[in-house]
Amino acid sequence: MVGGIAGQSRRYLVEPPGDKYISGGEHSMNRSKIMRAMVLEAPGQPLRMTDVSVKAPGRGQVLLRVEACGVCRTDLHILDGELKNPKLPLILGHEIVGRVVSSGEGAVRFDTGRRVGVPWLGYTDQCCRYCRRNQENLCDNPLFTGYTLDGGYAEFILAYENYCFSIPERYDSVEAAPLLCAGLIGYRSYRMTGPHVENLGIYGFGAAAHIIAQIAIHDGKDVFAFTRPGDTVAQKFARKLGAVWAGDSTDKPPDKLDAALIFAPIGSLIPAALAATRKGATVVCGGIHMSDIPSFPYTILWEERVIRSVANLTRRDGDELFDAAARVAVRTETRPYPLEKANEALGDLREGRLSGAAVLVPQ
Numbered sequence: 001m002v003g004g005i006a007g008q009s010r011r012y013l014v015e016p017p018g019d020k021y022i023s024g025g026e027h028s029m030n031r032s033k034i035m036r037a038m039v040l041e042a043p044g045q046p047l048r049m050t051d052v053s054v055k056a057p058g059r060g061q062v063l064l065r066v067e068a069c070g071v072c073r074t075d076l077h078i079l080d081g082e083l084k085n086p087k088l089p090l091i092l093g094h095e096i097v098g099r100v101v102s103s104g105e106g107a108v109r110f111d112t113g114r115r116v117g118v119p120w121l122g123y124t125d126q127c128c129r130y131c132r133r134n135q136e137n138l139c140d141n142p143l144f145t146g147y148t149l150d151g152g153y154a155e156f157i158l159a160y161e162n163y164c165f166s167i168p169e170r171y172d173s174v175e176a177a178p179l180l181c182a183g184l185i186g187y188r189s190y191r192m193t194g195p196h197v198e199n200l201g202i203y204g205f206g207a208a209a210h211i212i213a214q215i216a217i218h219d220g221k222d223v224f225a226f227t228r229p230g231d232t233v234a235q236k237f238a239r240k241l242g243a244v245w246a247g248d249s250t251d252k253p254p255d256k257l258d259a260a261l262i263f264a265p266i267g268s269l270i271p272a273a274l275a276a277t278r279k280g281a282t283v284v285c286g287g288i289h290m291s292d293i294p295s296f297p298y299t300i301l302w303e304e305r306v307i308r309s310v311a312n313l314t315r316r317d318g319d320e321l322f323d324a325a326a327r328v329a330v331r332t333e334t335r336p337y338p339l340e341k342a343n344e345a346l347g348d349l350r351e352g353r354l355s356g357a358a359v360l361v362p363q
């Protein structure tokens with residue numbers, strides 16, 4: 001539940017030594033736990049620093065002290081009202097690394113002090129037709145972190161422990177944050193390209209692309225990076241990560257693509273990517289929102305090319321990604337911002353001023 005004083009950023013502890021705290025301008029006689037959070041009150045408005053009460057973990061939940069929370073394009077889609085019916089008021093953020101402060105009834109997976117990650121998929125019913133056939137990413141009754149559950153643009157978060165992941169020790173919390181969404185969606189998209197992929201085109205060379213490119217290169221694939229036309233900085237960055245070719249999204253790659261991943265939310269990239277593929281290729285759209293796809297001739301889909309989207313993630317995707325990330329030293333390009341600069345971080349992402357991932361750090 002969000003409440004309290006807007007526009008202030010006073011710091012509180014989760015287990016206060018005293019028992020009188022001021023929230024919302026009223027003296028509380030209860031032992032209320034207060035944290036700072038950047039709160040969305042309605043779509044289209046900037047986030048506001050707000051004092052929010054911290055709830056005790058319920059059944060199956062852990063309370064985490066947030067160490068880092070990545071900023072994702074999906075946060076912009078929620079902010080702009082392109083994703084409908086968010087919880088309101090809402091704390092955004094679904095790329096969260098935190099440490100367990102306390103555990104609710106039945107939550108025994110993680111000891112206090114353990115560092116865990118919280119992804120977008122926050123909860124599923126485990127009984128709908130999709131959950132029963134191992135497609136929990138399509139669950140009919142899911143809860144999503146930072147959308148229908150409060151997320152990590154805050155000092156603390158409640159999470160269902162069965163949807164959390166252990167974070168490999170080789171990453172610090174800021175480095176690990178982008179793995180929790182960009183990495184996961186990138187990994188699921190990559191997994192959908194099928195078994196016969198020797199080369200891979202990646203459209204939109206942001207956070208998801210730079211993570212999955214490293215894993216694909218480690219797997220021996222040739223990566224072709226496509227950026228917005230003229231973005232030589234991103235092209236240089238892609239080559240530095242090991243892409244064999246980098247160019248504009250309108251360019252023809254030096255070889256036909258076995259598969260393409262599209263991470264930029266631009267519908268016209270679908271026919272562009274299809275036209276660059278060879279027979280039997282799959283074009284995977286990794287975004288949750290995309291502009292309309294222009295009509296295109298059937299000939300560029302012909303010969304068993306496939307276009308597909310990827311929705312959310314399964315816990316299996318997470319287990320596989322974090323296994324891979326423990327083996328491959330994935331370098332995540334990050335830019336840390338203090339929690340109270342969340343609006344600035346979102347603005348930098350929106351305007352394309354970031355080559356890696358913005359990560360909020362409560363201080």
Ligand SMILES: [Zn+2]
Pocket residue numbers: 124125126127128129130131132136138139140141
């Ligand atoms: Zn379900």
Ligand SMILES: [Zn+2]
Pocket residue numbers: 072073074075094120181182
């Ligand atoms: Zn995300």
